[in-house]
Amino acid sequence: MSPPPPRPPAAPRHVYRITKYDPADRDERGVYTGTEEAVSDHGPVEAAYLEAVAAFAEESGVGHLSVREPQAPPGFTHFGLEPAVEGGGLAGIFPPDLTGFHDGARVPVALGLELVRAMLRDSGAWCRLETEPGVFAEPAFAVHVGWDQYVYVGSDTPCPAALARARELGLHPEPLDASPYEAEAPCGEPGGQRPADDDFWALLRGCVASGEAALLEETHIDNACRWHRLDGTARHGAARDGAAMDTLRARLAPRARLAVWPDLLSTDVAAVLAALPDEDLVEFVREDHDGRITGEVGDAQEFRARAAELSGARAAAVLSVCTDERSPLFTAVLPDADGVLRARWRTDPTPADRHWARLRTAEPDDGHRA
Structure with missing residues (x-):
């Protein structure tokens, strides 16, 4: 535990x-x-x-x-x-x-x-x-x-x-009496925030091996994130084998928030651009031909105006910036080197995270319950 x-x-x-x-x-x-x-x-x-x-x-x-x-x-x-x-x-x-x-x-x-x-x-x-x-x-x-x-x-x-x-x-x-910018104590759903501990990385390896997980979103600063490919389909940044996964884990920013995604990037970049909404803020995620993946938040109309530039990407996807419209597989926050989760910020729990929380807070089975 x-x-x-x-x-x-x-x-x-x-x-x-x-x-x-x-x-x-x-x-x-x-x-x-x-x-x-x-x-x-x-x-x-x-x-x-x-x-x-x-x-x-x-x-x-x-x-x-x-x-x-x-x-x-x-x-x-x-x-x-x-x-x-x-x-x-x-x-x-x-x-x-x-x-x-x-x-x-x-x-x-x-x-x-x-x-x-x-x-x-x-x-x-x-x-x-x-x-x-x-x-x-x-x-x-x-x-x-x-x-x-x-x-x-x-x-x-x-x-x-x-x-x-x-x-x-x-x-x-x-x-x-107090600073108005004093941070609130971490709170959330019963079971608490899932840490990106050894159990998390074991789960991630299994999901990558089964083809379920392909991308890792690392939010190390509010308003900024980095994307990492996990499934080995890009020439760089892949983490399918154990050594590569360990290397990725070691170079993540301390206390970063992590979100695991399936392969949401489409190689039909023209279709992704054509499907941009008429307005609203969106996140445009693109994978360049060297394997580098970046996400940029902006107005959909602006991305449409940059279609000629963006169409040169190897693959792309458009994500909503609304929390309830984003659906990663599961999330976590990196603990410190001693295993203690000291970051105060939290991820938005997915159904898988809620299931993890329920299991974590469930009473142990002593063998006598019906």
Whole structure:
């Protein structure tokens, strides 16, 4: 049986909202009515935010932060007040393929501050930055960046020196009971989230051998996923034999969400393009002739306009972006190396996942029941 998920650590006891907005310029509802712009100045005020966060981290005794629930382009919606930046503002922080930007990635505070800068600039990337006291010997500490230049810092230490420094920098720290961006404890259907453990991989091998499974969707960042072929019909990326499956398992991003699919790609790409809906957002999945499989979310009309480009694919499929219209065979989330499932995000359970959950929570048969 898989290890139970760990009990989530308590949230930091001292939480502060740190902004450039003077509380004196708020109305009776707390709405800011002053003249400060709701965007970063890319200058001294932004630098003040970063220095304040660094002061809180130092006084809390924190040298590293963990990336939690990362989000990055390509996404089909951008809500920031500033134009989206290619790469989500992560260029120079992580490699172009975003290796190292995943749930649980442990980064020095200095790199975490660069992520805070990118989020203040509405660049498109977002994540929670927190310590993981249950994983590393660290105090509870968190940094969350919200809309309109609102930053929330939580610590187990009151941080009087950091509070004073924030005020010296012209910022306004205000105590709160909790950050509005505090992650909710994982929840779901009875039986919990299926982990991508040894039992999962044994099941996957069997489904590939029987021809039932052919593709693995790896969602390592919200708004981004990677596709892997499992059944050996492509020249590259196949994982039919045991060694190839082990290699694939080893190179998946930590804590990624996984979905197993049958071979939904059609070599009649022209027919796939002709069947695009008149409108609506869809995911266009294409396999190139070198075996690389990619998925792109966009407007169906835009994909239709790119028919000449997309028709060069070896195979393709169109998937709905609506959860209840997507039907993988089964799903899972990668546990950490010690077998513990620490990721807080969850997959949308399939009928097979629900069956797994029922078996997991069923009472053991003692041989005496009728």
